[in-house]
Amino acid sequence: MTTLEKNPTPTESDLLPLTGPRLPTYAPALVAVAALALGGVLWLVLGSSVALSAFVAAVVFVVALPSWSRAVEGSRSAVDRLVAALVWVALLFAFVPLVSLLWTLLDKGLPALSPEFFTFSMRSVFGDAQGGIYHALVGTVLITLAATLISVPIGIFTAIYLVEYGAGNRVAKTITFLVDVMTGIPSIVAGLFAYALFVLFFGPGVRMGFGGAVALSILMIPVVVRSTEEMLKLVPDELREAAYALGVPKWRTITKVVLPTSMSGIVTGVTLAIARVIGETAPLLIIAGKTDSVNFNLFDERMATLPVFIYYSYTQPGIPAAPGYERAWGAALVLIAIVMILNVLARLIGKAFAPKTGR
Amino acid sequence: MAKSIDVSDLDIYYGDFLAVQGVNMTIRARAVTAFIGPSGCGKSTFLRSLNRMHEVIPGARVEGKVLVDGQSLYEPGVDPVAVRRQIGMVFQRPNPFPTMSIYDNVLAGNRLNSKKLKKSAADDIVEKSLKGANLWNEVKDRLGKPGMGLSGGQQQRLCIARAIAVEPQVLLMDEPCSALDPISTAAIEDLIHDLKSQYTIVIVTHNMQQAARVSDDTGFFNLKGAGQPGHLVEFNPTEKVFANPDNDSTEAYISGRFG
Ligand SMILES: Nc1ncnc2c1ncn2[C@@H]1O[C@H](COP(=O)(O)OP(=O)(O)OP(=O)(O)O)[C@@H](O)[C@H]1O
Ligand SMILES: [Mg+2]
Numbered sequence: 001m002t003t004l005e006k007n008p009t010p011t012e013s014d015l016l017p018l019t020g021p022r023l024p025t026y027a028p029a030l031v032a033v034a035a036l037a038l039g040g041v042l043w044l045v046l047g048s049s050v051a052l053s054a055f056v057a058a059v060v061f062v063v064a065l066p067s068w069s070r071a072v073e074g075s076r077s078a079v080d081r082l083v084a085a086l087v088w089v090a091l092l093f094a095f096v097p098l099v100s101l102l103w104t105l106l107d108k109g110l111p112a113l114s115p116e117f118f119t120f121s122m123r124s125v126f127g128d129a130q131g132g133i134y135h136a137l138v139g140t141v142l143i144t145l146a147a148t149l150i151s152v153p154i155g156i157f158t159a160i161y162l163v164e165y166g167a168g169n170r171v172a173k174t175i176t177f178l179v180d181v182m183t184g185i186p187s188i189v190a191g192l193f194a195y196a197l198f199v200l201f202f203g204p205g206v207r208m209g210f211g212g213a214v215a216l217s218i219l220m221i222p223v224v225v226r227s228t229e230e231m232l233k234l235v236p237d238e239l240r241e242a243a244y245a246l247g248v249p250k251w252r253t254i255t256k257v258v259l260p261t262s263m264s265g266i267v268t269g270v271t272l273a274i275a276r277v278i279g280e281t282a283p284l285l286i287i288a289g290k291t292d293s294v295n296f297n298l299f300d301e302r303m304a305t306l307p308v309f310i311y312y313s314y315t316q317p318g319i320p321a322a323p324g325y326e327r328a329w330g331a332a333l334v335l336i337a338i339v340m341i342l343n344v345l346a347r348l349i350g351k352a353f354a355p356k357t358g359r
Numbered sequence: 360m361a362k363s364i365d366v367s368d369l370d371i372y373y374g375d376f377l378a379v380q381g382v383n384m385t386i387r388a389r390a391v392t393a394f395i396g397p398s399g400c401g402k403s404t405f406l407r408s409l410n411r412m413h414e415v416i417p418g419a420r421v422e423g424k425v426l427v428d429g430q431s432l433y434e435p436g437v438d439p440v441a442v443r444r445q446i447g448m449v450f451q452r453p454n455p456f457p458t459m460s461i462y463d464n465v466l467a468g469n470r471l472n473s474k475k476l477k478k479s480a481a482d483d484i485v486e487k488s489l490k491g492a493n494l495w496n497e498v499k500d501r502l503g504k505p506g507m508g509l510s511g512g513q514q515q516r517l518c519i520a521r522a523i524a525v526e527p528q529v530l531l532m533d534e535p536c537s538a539l540d541p542i543s544t545a546a547i548e549d550l551i552h553d554l555k556s557q558y559t560i561v562i563v564t565h566n567m568q569q570a571a572r573v574s575d576d577t578g579f580f581n582l583k584g585a586g587q588p589g590h591l592v593e594f595n596p597t598e599k600v601f602a603n604p605d606n607d608s609t610e611a612y613i614s615g616r617f618g
């Protein structure tokens with residue numbers, strides 16, 4: 001035990017300063033609750049507006065937490081807390097419109113939903129007779145499907161050219177530029193273009209669902225090209241070289257190695273592109289038109305779609321107006337639900353296709 | 360049917376950058392040829408020019424002649440795909456196909472070229488190739504699992520199995536053992552010994568002992584200076600290179616007195 005006694009006990013200055021005073025872990029939550037309580041008092045007791053109360057609560061939170069931290073933990077931690085507080089507040093404010101939108105939709109749309117709402121069209125529906133969105137659902141599904149069938153091959157082949165064959169030559173650069181320009185085309189212009197194109201073949205006043213599909217694919221192609229291009233670029237060159245070194249020709253390398261490796265990302269990109277165009281209104285208003293009856297033929301006659309249905313139900317609700325408004329909200333809810341389902345599907349499909357690394 | 364390779368006055372470029380200059384050598388059939396030299400002197404670049412993998416990189420090109428059994432590789436009519444089917448390659452970094460199982464990775468060369476294989480024949484190829492690469496015992500119970508789930512060294516041996524599964528006539532190996540433990544390295548060296556009777560083998564290595572152990576001929580590459588192209592300093596039978604090399608810089612490099 002002599003050796004132990006010889007060892008002097010370490011003094012305070014010998015120890016590395018690894019520990020320091022810290023705020024308790026519940027400190028941010030505590031400050032947040034206090035700030036919210038203050039906001040609540042402003043709103044409920046003093047009667048200021050919701051927006052002002054929320055703003056005051058946010059400012060109090062952003063100021064109070066770093067101040068407390070500065071007093072206890074020092075300035076470096078205070079800056080850290082300040083940035084964290086700002087990020088949290090920004091996140092909350094970003095959520096407000098989203099949550100409020102969903103809430104409004106559910107609140108106003110849910111009462112409209114019923115089996116008849118999905119199976120009836122609007123043909124000969126007057127006053128508060130039961131009507132439905134069947135015709136618009138059919139139109140939206142058919143037109144979006146047609147748009148997907150047009151855009152996905154064009155988009156994916158373009159991306160394959162850009163990444164696998166073009167590789168920075170002048171043609172590829174030009175295409176990339178044009179795709180970028182296409183990304184910025186306003187949807188109304190795409191609709192006018194499709195209309196002008198179809199007038200050339202069918203004469204003025206033409207209305208058909210397929211025209212809407214063409215307009216939508218103009219909006220969809222650049223999105224598919226861009227997302228597929230990014231996914232293909234992520235495939236390491238080593239894999240391509242591994243295939244070449246086995247004597248595999250280029251096209252087989254692309255179809256059997258590059259595409260399967262990037263499939264999950266491509267499928268996700270395509271699904272998100274569909275979600276992006278399914279709610280387009282303006283081009284469909286121009287070329288697919290409006291009707292109250294069911295139409296299964298993409299190549300003849302007007303075709304109703306959900307966005308256009310919503311637009312007309314709200315601007316021309318009929319007399320009395322209440323059922324029309326309710327149908328508009330119901331259709332909006334259905335449209336949002338479809339977009340959400342597509343997003344979830346994109347994730348699931350992406351996971352299913354992702355290369356497995358487990359044992 | 361192993362093949363010999365004759366290289367004359369080969370210059371290899373990346374765009375305007377001359378990476379390797381003026382290489383002349385004869386790689387014997389049914390023998391192991393090793394390349395040694397400092398990092399960045401162009402060993403990989405030269406190796407890749409032997410099966411036309413070099414031109415896969417945009418802007419990369421080759422001037423000079425490479426004759427495989429008298430046939431010129433860089434004639435206009437030559438199909439690079441056909442060349443690569445006969446001259447296989449193992450890369451410096453393991454690169455198994457992430458979408459494929461271990462089994463499918465070994466068969467990739469056959470499957471991707473859509474060769475029809477009976478199940479039993481396919482099983483035989485897989486077992487033989489994995490045994491050849493000293494991987495069989497570790498993976499025989501999980502052939503259906505993804506190839507990416509293996510350790511780095513196992514992945515490299517999987518890539519070796521994949522390369523020998525198509526039975527090329529020449530096998531180019533770029534530092535195949537740099538990620539392997541001594542036991543697997545010994546297994547690969549044994550494999551090289553076995554393959555030597557049928558194939559022509561070219562191996563790049565940073566390991567002098569390995570070059571001395573496995574190879575019949577050794578080529579020493581070096582850089583004249585920073586920014587200068589790499590070149591072949593000496594090409595001789597391995598015993599001579601390691602016992603009394605022609606060139607002083609070869610001796611300096613081998614004995615570790617370099618630079
Ligand atoms: N894709 C490329 N593009 C441009 N230059 C390259 C490329 N690959 C290699 N080089 C250059 O070519 C020269 C030779 O590189 P190489 O990879 O052949 O060296 P190495 O001898 O294999 O080195 P190491 O032993 O480190 O693998 C180097 O100067 C390198 O920078
Ligand atoms: Mg190298």
